[in-house]
Amino acid sequence: MSSPVLAVDFGTSNSAAALLQDGCVRRLRIEGEGETLPTAVFFPERGPMLIGEAATTALIEGEEGRFMRALKSVLGTPLLHESRLIGGKRRTLAEVITAFLAALRERAEAETGLTFQRVLSGRPVHFHSLDVARDAKAEADLRACYHDAGFSDVTFLPEPEAAAFASQGASGETGLIVDIGGGTSDFTLFRRGAAGAEVQASHGIRLGGTDFDHAISLALVMPEMGLGGELKRTLGEGRLPVPRAIYADLSTWALIPFLYTAEVRRQVADLLRHAVEPEKIGRLATVIRDELGHDIAFAVERGKIEANKGTGGAVDLGLVEPGLRIPVSVGQMTAALNAQREGLRAAMYETLMQAGTSPAQVDHVILVGGSSLMRMVRDEVQAVCPTARVSQAEAFTAVVDGLALASEARINA
Template identity: 65%
Template sequence: MQGATLAVDFGTSNSAAALAHGGRVWRLPIEAGRETLPTAVFFPTGGAMRVGAAAGASLIAGDDGRYMRALKSVLGLPLLHETRLLGGKRQSLADVITAFLATVKSRAEAETGMRFDRVLSGRPVHFHSRAPEKDLQAEADLRACYEAAGFTDVAFLPEPEAAAHATQAMGDANAPALIVDIGGGTSDFSVFRGQGGSVEILANHGIRLGGTDFDQLLSLAFAMPALGLGGELRREMGAGRLPVPRAPYVDLATWAKIPFLYTAQTRRMVDEMVRLAVEPEKLARFATVLEMELGHDLAFAVEAGKIAANGAAGQGRIDMAMIEPGLSAPLLAEAMNAELSAARAALGEAAREALAMAGIAPEALGRVILVGGSSLMDFVGQEMQAVSPNAQILRSEAFTAVVDGLALAASRLA
C-alpha cells in the first residue's frame, strides 16, 4: 500500500514519526517500545551504523567507535559537508543524516506495511537566528537528505505551527494562544487563534537557542573548571602567564562538535597545555577526556545534573567519575538559573516579538502552551507567565506534540 504522507519530527535530541486518519493520530514505534527515537548514531569500528537507543547503549558499554548526536544543528553550515572517517569509510554529516532518515523511513514502512514516498517534516521557524541565507541553505540541506533517503515528495511545516494543530483545543479554545516550543537546538513560537476546529496562524517566530545551549552554558560554568578552564599557563619565555584557551572547552561542551576533538593535533595541544599549566592536574583531566573519548559521557552527566537541579529538590550534581574517581561538581537550582538568566531573557524577548508580530498585546493573550523537551525547565514557564501575566500556562505532550500536529496536517494533504 502506498500514497500516505509520513509525518516526521526530525529533532535535535529526539525524532518521531506518525500518521493520522479521521482526526486520530498513530505514533509509530520506530524505536522498539517507544514513541520517540533518540537522534543519535554510533559508528562501531568495523561494523554497521547503530541508531537511537542502540547508539546510546554502545556508548555506555564503551564499544570502540564514534558516537554522534545533535546532527540537526549543523544544517546550513559548511561542517555538514566536511568528510570524516566514520564506520571505515569517509562520510559527511549529510551522509549521516541521510542514513538516519532512511532508518526512520524503513522502520515506519516495516511497522505499517506501507511505502512512504511523501513526507511532511517539521522544521524550526529559523534554523539560524537572523541569518536568512543560512536558513535557506539549512532547509535545502535537509530536503536533500530526505530525498537521498528515498522520499520523492518533501514538504515542511514550522514546528510550532504543527504543535498548534495538535493543541488547539487545550484550555479556552476561543482565546488567542502562543505556542512555545523549546527544543534541543531552537526555540520556536506561533501565535494562533482557533477557528471552528481549524487553526489561524497569526505569526511565527524563532531563535537558535535550545536545550543543548543550556547544557553548553552549564558545562562551561560548572564542569569545565575542573578540567582547567579558567586556569593559567606559564610562558615558555619571559615573565607573566597566559589564560588557558577557551575554544577547546567550548567544543567539548558542544554536542555536535565533540567527535571532532579527538584528533592527534588536539591531543598534542592539550599535552603542551598540561606541561605549561599552573594547575597541571586539572589539565591532565582534559587530556584524559580526549584520550579516552569521554566527551559525550561528560555531556550526558551535565544533562543529568541539569534535570536533577530542575527537580523538586533543586539539587543536582555533575558526576565526572568517568574521568577521575570521586570527581563531581554540585549544580543547585539557584546557581543554574543564575547561569541561564540571559537565555531566559532571550526566550522572553522572542515571545514578546512573536506577539508584536501577531498584533496581540501580552496582557490580551489567553493561553501559553508549552511543548518541546526543554520546555520542562521551570524557568521557561515562569518567564512566559512574566511575559503574559493574564495567560493560562498549559503543558502539552512535550516530546510528541509536534509530530502529532504534523500527522494531522499531513492527513489533510492526502
C-alpha cells in the same frame, strides 16, 4: 488513492513519526515499543550503523566507535559537507543524517506495512537566527537528505504551527505555543476559530536544550578541567590565559567527535606542560585520551535535570577522576542560564509584537518540547503572560501529532 504521507518530527535530541489514519493520528513505534527515537547514531569499528537507544547503549558500554548526536544543528553550515573518517570510511554529516532518516523510514514502513514516498517534516521557524541565507540553506540541506533517504515528495511545516494544530482549547481563545527543543526555541501565536488554529505569527531563535547544557558545562564543569586558568610562558615573565576553544567544542554535542585527533592531543599536552594548575589540565588530557566527551555531556544533562527539580543536583565525573562530583545548585544554574532566559523572554515579546497582540490578550500558553520542562521556561512564560493559563502538552509528540493532522491538506496544497 493517493500514497500515504509520513509525518516526521526530526529533532535535535529526539525524533518521532506518525500518520493520519481514518482521520485519527497514529504515532508509530520506531524504537521498540516507544514512539520517540533518540536522534543519535553510533558507528562501531566493525558492523553497521546503530541508531537511537542502541547507539547510546554502545557508547555507555564502551564499545569502540564514533557516537554522534545533535546532527540537526549542523544543517546550513559548511561542517555538514566536510568529509571525515567515520566508522572506517570517509563520510559527510549529510550522509549520516540521510542514513538516520532512511532507517527511520524503514522502521515506519515495517511498523505499518506501507511504503512512504511522501513526507511532511517539521522544521524550526528559523534554523539559524537572523541569517536568511543560512536558514534557506539549512532547509535545502534537510530536503536533500530526505530525498536521498528515499522520499520523492518533501514538504515542511514550522514545528510550533504543527503543535498549534494539535492543541486543545476553547473556540475564540488566543493561544501561544512555546516549543523549546534541543536546538531551537519556536513560538506561534494563534487564535482558535471554527476551522481550528489560525496562525497569527511565528518566530524562532537558535536556542535550545543543548545550549542550556553548553552554558552549564562552561560555567560549572569546564573550570574543573582548566578553563579560566593560566599558563606559564615558555620564555619571559607573566602568564597567559588557558585558551577557550577546546572547552567550547567539548561542551557542544555536535563537535565533540572531532576533538579526538592527534592535533588536539598535542595541543592538550602543550597546555599540560605549561599549566599553573596541572591537575585540572590533567583531567582534560584524560577526557581527550579516553574519548569521554559524550560521557561528560550526558553527565551535565543529568545534573541539569536533577537541579531542575529544585533540590540541586550534581555532575558526576567519576569516569574522569574517581570521586569527582560537581554540585549544581538551583542558584548556580539560574546564573549560568541568565542569557538564555533573556533570549527566551525577548523572543516571546517579538512573537506578540509581530501578531499585534498584547500579553494580556493571551488566554492560553501551551508548552511543547523536551526542554520546555525546565522550570525557567515556565517562569519566563508567566513573567511575559501573567494572566494566561499555562499547560504542558505532550512534550515529545505534540509536534508530530500536529504534522499528522496537517499532512493531507498541507502536502496536497
